Amino acid sequence: MNLDFSLILVLVTALTGVLWLLDHLVFAPKRRLALQAAEEQAEHALPEPQRKALLRQPGWADTSRSMFPVLLAVLVLRSFLYEPFQIPSGSMLPTLKIGDFILVNKYHYGLRLPVVNTRILANHDPQHGDVIVFRYPEDTSINFIKRVVGVPGDTITYRDKILYVNGVPQQQTLLAKLPPARPQQLLLNEALAGEPHRIYRDVHGPVIDGSWEVPPGHYFVLGDNRDNSKDSRYWGFVPEELLVGKATAVWMHWEGLFSLPDFSDVRRIN
Template identity: 85%
Template sequence: MNLDFSLILVLVTALTGVLWLLDSAIFAPRRRQALQDAQAQAQETLPDAQRKALLRQPGWADTSKSMFPVLLLVLLLRSFLYEPFQIPSGSMLPTLKIGDFILVNKYHYGLRLPVLNTRFVSNNDPQHGDVIVFRYPEDTSVNFIKRVVGVPGDLITYKDKVLYINGVPQQQELLAKLPPSRPEQLLLNETLDEVGHRIYRDLYRPVIDGEWRVPEGNYFVLGDNRDNSKDSRYWGFVPEELLVGKATAVWMHWDGLLSLPDFSDVRRIN
């Protein structure tokens, strides 16, 4: 089962806020009244220790007061500005490696409500070549990352491992054969709208040919590791309402618990 961290964060933030408000509105006035009654009964100002004891917040109230501002700040930052993600698979090699930690711009495609993902402020639309994070159409609790190659109205053709957009083949420049002695894979530079990015093409994997017309409000996406990516060729289009944001930068790489985080490959994502 996949945990929805956004939902958990919203619920915990709401809970701590309600508890803090409850204490401020109901229980704090009662503590102050108890102090006033005790001082009236004693007919003198009580010692500091006794005053502090009467005014002391219960543990749940103190914890809520401390946590709510922090949780609210985190919720606002990751909902409307930037959210970190970790790359779990090799479908975006060579652009993104397994273990890369990336930042996703949450406002580039418009502001969305947390959990509901409903856009309430419009901004840019995805363009050819954008690397996007989105909710997987077949299981919206899972986030995917792919590259946009088709926008609404485009005719996308994939033939002999070459991408065509509206009948125009997208230029592929050979950079290397891997490994050089007995090549099994090609490293290529592919150009979309005059912006280049690197892709892998396997020499011996079967070709997946097809043609798709991108409907309004949807996008066609591919992995840069073309022959090792389950993408729009397999499961269809990405609806606009499932967009999460634009992947903008790699800020850390971490292979796992038995290794140290690596900050040597901090870079923008092209």
């Protein structure tokens, strides 16, 4: 079962806000009236400890008052500005490693309402080479990360492990054979729309050939670990409404619970 953290955050923020407002509008005036009645009955101002006791907020109200501004700030930051994600798989190697913690720019492709993901303010459109986070079209409770290789109107062809965009092959330059003696994998530099990034290609991996025309409002995405990535070649296009944001930087790497976080590879994502 996948928990929708955005939905949980919205609900908890709303609950604490409602409780704080309820106390402010209903119960706080009653406490002040109780204090006033007690002082009128005593015919003098009550000592400070008694005044504080009568005006003291109940625990649920005090907790809501303290938590609501914090939760609201987190909700705004996470929903409209930046959100951290952890890379769970090797589909974007060598660009992103399993255990990388990345920062995703949520407003780069426009402001969206949390939970429903409806865009309320347009900004940029995804471009060739952008690394994007999006909701997996076959299960929108799961976030995927891939590289945009096709934008609306493009014809994308993948043949003999070479990417063609509108009939133009995207140049691949060999950087290394891994391992050198009996290579199983090739490390290559691929120039996508003139911007280089690194990819892996398996020497003996299956060849997946095909051609796709990208419809309006959709994007074609590939993993940089080309023979170990379930991407648009398998399940189709990414609709615009499923975009989450643009991956901009790696800010930490953490292998797991039994290792220490590593901040030595902080970098921009290209």
